[in-house]
Amino acid sequence: MNESSLAELAASLKSTGLIQPIVVRKTETGYQLIAGERRLRAAKLAGLKTLPAIVRDVDSFTQAQMALVENVQREDLNPIDRALAYQALVSQLGLTQQELAGRLGEDRSTIANHLRLLDLAEPVRETIRNGELSLGHAKLLAGVPDILEQQRLAEMCVSQELSVRNLERIIAGAAAVAPKAPAKSGSAHLADLEKTVARQLGMRVQIRGTKKGKIVIHYASLDQFDELMKRMNVTVE
Numbered sequence: 001m002n003e004s005s006l007a008e009l010a011a012s013l014k015s016t017g018l019i020q021p022i023v024v025r026k027t028e029t030g031y032q033l034i035a036g037e038r039r040l041r042a043a044k045l046a047g048l049k050t051l052p053a054i055v056r057d058v059d060s061f062t063q064a065q066m067a068l069v070e071n072v073q074r075e076d077l078n079p080i081d082r083a084l085a086y087q088a089l090v091s092q093l094g095l096t097q098q099e100l101a102g103r104l105g106e107d108r109s110t111i112a113n114h115l116r117l118l119d120l121a122e123p124v125r126e127t128i129r130n131g132e133l134s135l136g137h138a139k140l141l142a143g144v145p146d147i148l149e150q151q152r153l154a155e156m157c158v159s160q161e162l163s164v165r166n167l168e169r170i171i172a173g174a175a176a177v178a179p180k181a182p183a184k185s186g187s188a189h190l191a192d193l194e195k196t197v198a199r200q201l202g203m204r205v206q207i208r209g210t211k212k213g214k215i216v217i218h219y220a221s222l223d224q225f226d227e228l229m230k231r232m233n234v235t236v237e
Contacts, residue, residue, distance in 0.1 A: 006038065010045035018043060021052040023070075025063055031055070034063050035070040069104070079135045080125045083114040090115075116142040119195060124154045133157055136164035140171055147198040147205075148218065203228065 022036030033040060034056060043051045058066065069089065077085070089100055097115070101108040117128070117138050124141055127133045133141075137157055144150045157167055190207050197215075198205040204218040219225045229235075 006042050006045060009038065009042035013039075013042055013046040013048060018048070018051045021054050023054045023056055023066070025056050025058050032063065034058070034066050078129050078131070079114060079117055079138055080120075080128050083117045086111055086114050087118060113139055121147045121150050121198070122200070124150050127154050127158060134164065137167055140164065140167050144171065145195075147203060201228070201231070 023034040024031040097111045098108045101111050128138045206216040
């Protein structure tokens with residue numbers, strides 16, 4: 001949570017008090033927060049000793065679902081954390097994107113566009129989290145299959161302060177001049193696995209073979225190579 005935003009809310013609570021109650025559930029040792037963490041933290045900053053609360057009689061699973069829904073509906077949630085919250089809701093509730101959109105009162109395309117952001121490499125995700133790049137940039141970068149190219153374009157956008165429109169033109173231009181890639185062998189499962197490993201490593205990964213085969217990891221710098229060795233627990237003499 002943004003500390004300056006919490007400080008502003010705390011100042012408001014000092015003068016007007018808490019208008020919207022937090023939501024809790026009773027436990028054996030006291031009360032557990034369901035919704036209103038930002039309000040609770042701001043109230044503590046403001047030095048409030050008590051605050052209004054609604055007590056809901058729900059089990060721990062329902063409590064977790066309610067907390068996730070409230071988290072998604074926060075206005076200050078960044079696009080990556082919103083995507084992770086959507087993913088958690090889909091996983092926990094077993095909903096389709098259309099069903100989740102209906103429960104949240106949002107368009108299905110909004111859910112789908114955010115979930116696509118989870119295909120971004122972790123370094124690119126971080127630029128979205130910290131506000132260096134916008135949701136518009138993120139949507140375009142999520143459509144770039146090559147992890148290293150994602151990172152290169154993200155770094156270019158940040159260093160040159162490129163607009164979403166400029167990034168769109170660069171990606172379209174690269175697609176127009178790029179040679180047609182040969183048909184990719186292997187199953188859709190291997191392609192998904194490549195994306196998963198590449199996203200976690202932040203490097204381009206190729207997996208060939210099923211029962212026997214090889215994994216090729218492409219690194220773009222010595223720093224990336226050193227990071228790879230560290231993750232593999234390999235000591236380079």
